[in-house]
Amino acid sequence: MDVTFDGQRLRAGREAREQFYDSRGYGRPRGGELELAPVEAAHLLFRGDIDSVRDQRESQNRLGFESLLASTAVSEVSFFVYKDLRDRGFYLSPARGSGDDTDRPSAQQPTGDADSEGAPGEFVVYPRGQGPWDDTVAYRVRAVSEREDVPARELRTLVERADSEGATAVLAVVDEESEVTYLELAAQGIEGATDHTLPSVQGTLLSDRVLVADPPAVLYERAFYGQQLDPEGQVQLSLVEAAYLADTGTLEVDESQEGDPVDRLRDRGRAVEGARFDRRLQVYSALRKAGVVPKTGFKFGADFRTYAEVTSVEELGHSELLVRVLPAEHVFAPRDLALDVRLAHGVRKRMVFALAGEGLSWLVAERLTP
Template identity: 45%
Template sequence: MQPTGDLRGDAVHVGGDARQRFFDSRGYGRPLEGNSIALSRVEAAHLLFRGDLSGVALSDAESDDPTPVGFERFFVDSAAAVDRFAVRYLVYSDLRDRGFYLSPARDPWPGGDADVSDAVDLVAYERGSTPDTGNVHYAIRVVGEREPVPASGLAGRTLAVVDEESDITYFGVEHPEIEGGTDYEPPETLRGVLLSDRVVVWGAPPALYEHGFYGQPLTGRAAAVENALQLSLLEAASLAADGVLHLDEVVAAGDGAAGVGGGASNGAGGANNGSGGANNVDDGEDDTSENDLAAVVARGRTVEGDRFDRRLATYRDLRGRDAVPKTGFKFGADFRTYLDVETVADLPHSEHLVRVVEPDHAFAPRELSLDVRLAGGVRKELLFALTGGGGSEADDDGSDGNAADIEWLSVGRLTP
């Protein structure tokens, strides 16, 4: 005859030889006085389902009948009493079946001693270790597929997503190491023309593209113009922030560039194109790198709003790590990255897909699954840059995007 338990508050107490039977040998619950133990609701439900407990007496049952109930009644009662009980039970049961010992990640359970955030539901111990040894292998956050998940603070956690058919998908979230090896220094000076949504550099040194992988050459059959290079606004802003790029001409933004700002008024520092035509930058005292940067950043904000500042901060952080960020448009991302570029003629495969999000971003599990699946399908690591926009609010030029403003997350599928 298997033992029974009594529900007391949020714990099920089991007496007899329960400590030896469940805690010492199989890592369930927490010890009480003598040989008694307390089980969390998910642990008790799992033991009921396996037939290792014969029943649990519900102290809050509608009737006064003390007869212990089986798994079905206990499961329904717990689902009504405890938030997200059903999905947490499914994950607990799955990981138990995979050979892990687990504990709730809260006091007074053994998992409450683990160094995990309040957002963690369960901790799974390394195979071969028990709750009293405390060697945590996975700190698990359990969510349903429709539940938003805050991105901040998720690093070092395992995300267990339970879909509407009760299948479970696990994601590992870490702080990645991004260390590039691209050894290229841009020239001291470049001169370009700011168009509606890009910059053209005439007479660009070939190494700027071939070794630095900046921009895209203007090419064509029987071209009479050589070394003309188109830079994205992000590339141009970064080079201007470094004092490299100077503008000879600022052309008013056309209708196609007014996606956010509604016009081409560059209020960030002296590049207002109110005439509707071309406005040549003076060669006098105002022809400074600060004004050039302000003009490019203002155009970027006109094209895509304050998202431009976040992407610029991320772009400059990656360049500062000697990695080369290029557009990730074809993959539905902000960037793809190349860690070690020697020459574009012998370009390696890109290693990462990068999505830039705000620090308070919340993942939608369905979208996260899609992003991870796509990145895995093209053999790339999915990175998220939680970016507040660098120093754009302080300096109004977007130039101060530094690593301290960015939290990097790597997200990938995980098989426990």
């Protein structure tokens, strides 16, 4: 079988179309012939379904699996993901022209043709038993190396594209042993059902928190603000809790001192954490306003753990989410993403990244076995 390679894509005749596309979902028909992406040809070479391809550029040299993989046309990171999904029984195609292939951080990605190749390392995966001749997409998968950082912005774009085609967005991370870990990503609103009314409260600002010497019972026991210093006694509020309560008019702090109490609390928060404090306050406020109770997620390495419905601390259920607060321009290291998701899974919670900038967006990440 004659398969030719022009440096970007591969072409084969009618026989290949019947054998590879019609029955197994490789490539795309072009007239009566078949066009293959380099990653698809690499897989056919790896399986031995084709022996070699003819390189039209270099005096008709023949390329085998190893030499195609060593060329810049296909990254082995994409190949491992392609192969793994094929091994799991899926048909898949390189994604069509997403147009984001110019601003990717890695210099080693194939440049490809946006129309035929799509974003480098991005695939559309069809439901099992379906293929490129159907209209349904099960997963939109982006393949990255364990070593390659991924901007949060690109993950949000991936989710948007997946949502628009009714698919699940997936980050497929190829580790240094070429094993693939799949992380499902979703944009999701947060909603809870916690509701209460608070009387006004007086507090004293300490260095790293606020002490409420004479708290109304509802503050801690029903609304779950702060922590009791001793049973039925004083309540200490974290700075982020205090800043939110001052901002909503519930908390008054050291009225003897000058300046707006919210500013004083913010300044104290920023003194240690800088802009991270503002982001945490932004996320804390959004969660509280959504009826969710955020408490520290320190024991889980997160900013917050959250309770969707608190009616009393005595009858507190299991917290559902772990929230990590990040700036909107954050760049994820796949290792850290995997760590967060793994830990959250281990404690039966969902991992949520709160991307705080001018607005706020939520990115939920979970392990996935396709």
